[in-house]
Amino acid sequence: MKYMRIHKTILLMTLLAPACIPATAQKAYNLRMLIDRVLGENYRIGMVRIGEEMAAENNTPGNAGMLPTLSVSGSSSRSLYDMKQQLSSGDVREAGNAKNTALSGQISLDWKLFDGFRMFAMKEQLGLLEQIGRVNTRFYIEQTVTDVAMLYEQIIAGRMLLRNEQKALGVSAFRLRIENRKLEIGAGDALQYNQALVDYHDDSLAVLDRMRIIRSLEVQTNRILCTDPSSPVVPADTVMPPGFLPPLDTLTAMAYRANSEIEQSALEEMVAETHIRVAQAGYYPTLDLSGQYNYNHTTSKIGYAVENRSYGPWMGVTVRLNLFDGLNVRRDVNNARLGQQTSALLSSDVRNTIRSSVTDQYYQWESLQQQLMLARDNRQAALTSMEIAELQFRKGLIDGYNFRLTQLSVLHATNQVIQIELAMRLLEISLHRQAGSLLAVYY
Numbered sequence: 001m002k003y004m005r006i007h008k009t010i011l012l013m014t015l016l017a018p019a020c021i022p023a024t025a026q027k028a029y030n031l032r033m034l035i036d037r038v039l040g041e042n043y044r045i046g047m048v049r050i051g052e053e054m055a056a057e058n059n060t061p062g063n064a065g066m067l068p069t070l071s072v073s074g075s076s077s078r079s080l081y082d083m084k085q086q087l088s089s090g091d092v093r094e095a096g097n098a099k100n101t102a103l104s105g106q107i108s109l110d111w112k113l114f115d116g117f118r119m120f121a122m123k124e125q126l127g128l129l130e131q132i133g134r135v136n137t138r139f140y141i142e143q144t145v146t147d148v149a150m151l152y153e154q155i156i157a158g159r160m161l162l163r164n165e166q167k168a169l170g171v172s173a174f175r176l177r178i179e180n181r182k183l184e185i186g187a188g189d190a191l192q193y194n195q196a197l198v199d200y201h202d203d204s205l206a207v208l209d210r211m212r213i214i215r216s217l218e219v220q221t222n223r224i225l226c227t228d229p230s231s232p233v234v235p236a237d238t239v240m241p242p243g244f245l246p247p248l249d250t251l252t253a254m255a256y257r258a259n260s261e262i263e264q265s266a267l268e269e270m271v272a273e274t275h276i277r278v279a280q281a282g283y284y285p286t287l288d289l290s291g292q293y294n295y296n297h298t299t300s301k302i303g304y305a306v307e308n309r310s311y312g313p314w315m316g317v318t319v320r321l322n323l324f325d326g327l328n329v330r331r332d333v334n335n336a337r338l339g340q341q342t343s344a345l346l347s348s349d350v351r352n353t354i355r356s357s358v359t360d361q362y363y364q365w366e367s368l369q370q371q372l373m374l375a376r377d378n379r380q381a382a383l384t385s386m387e388i389a390e391l392q393f394r395k396g397l398i399d400g401y402n403f404r405l406t407q408l409s410v411l412h413a414t415n416q417v418i419q420i421e422l423a424m425r426l427l428e429i430s431l432h433r434q435a436g437s438l439l440a441v442y443y
Contacts, residue, residue: 038225045140045144048140064123065115074106075104101298103298113288114285117281128274142436151220151224153429156235172196175403192400221233251434256354257436261354278336289317291315354434
């Protein structure tokens, strides 16, 4: 009776295990649908897009110092004085509550006509920073799409692995039922039954652990989608769709031409060159144009002038040349040149890193292709062995230990195919991202 109770409990667990997976009746998402959502709702992409807009707003002639400034000012005042004046002639002038008024207005124009070509270097720098903003946005979009695509493939692979592990669990339940029947008719072995129970528990734990991994992948996907972390992510694909890659030389050329990291490093090297020209502007004179139009009107009840009014334009040119400033301009120029050398080295390092990464991952992908063919052959052989083992186990021709070894070999062989396919898909996604073709392929 004890064995029967355990057997019924285990059988119930076997029937309930598939129910722990999100129901297929829920809305299924393909990769394009997930990418649509992430492009519209991801917070990080929204922030970098704002940064791109700010860089575009900053790219103006006025921000580079090319345009004049025009300002208007004015003032008005009124005062009341009790005054007494004794003149040198001996006359005395007195007034009570003498009202004085003053009214003035001014229009000022200031324009830096020449600053050692600094404004032109600044305008070019602002244009480069705007381009970096666009490239930075593309980089984050590509990286986020890469993360979503990899998670999507991992969820598909996780569900495939789960199905295999549930099949293994069903085989363990079959073995357990056989051992239980043997005990019921008095022909069984308690040791064989207990070992079958242990193996069943191991397979049950594997199923539960796989479901935990899938839920974790769904939470990570929902984080990128900026949705409820507990929402299930049901992939529309039940198997990983086959991918493709162009030849290595083509991938490398595409990376040099369209990789966002390489493009950004090249732009930053050009920005560093503009820093040199900005610093070198300190060697040149500056020429400033200033102009004003003034209006002044004052009245006074006491004094030599009862009313005074003046108005008219004023214009001037200021030339300034820095003769000596403690060699600060020289220091700034030298530091800017060192910064350009650093940017050039970083750009070369980025190109070398991308090329090495593309080559390494491509060779891994080629190796996995060969492994996949062998793994598929191995899976077919293992499935054939399993069919033979089930028949022999029913007839009592093999014991539970040998049956378990056959079962584990099938599970290992089928899971190995899925894991190799997943590894290839992740490499394909990574290589397409580095080649700058990710959105074209997956979106």
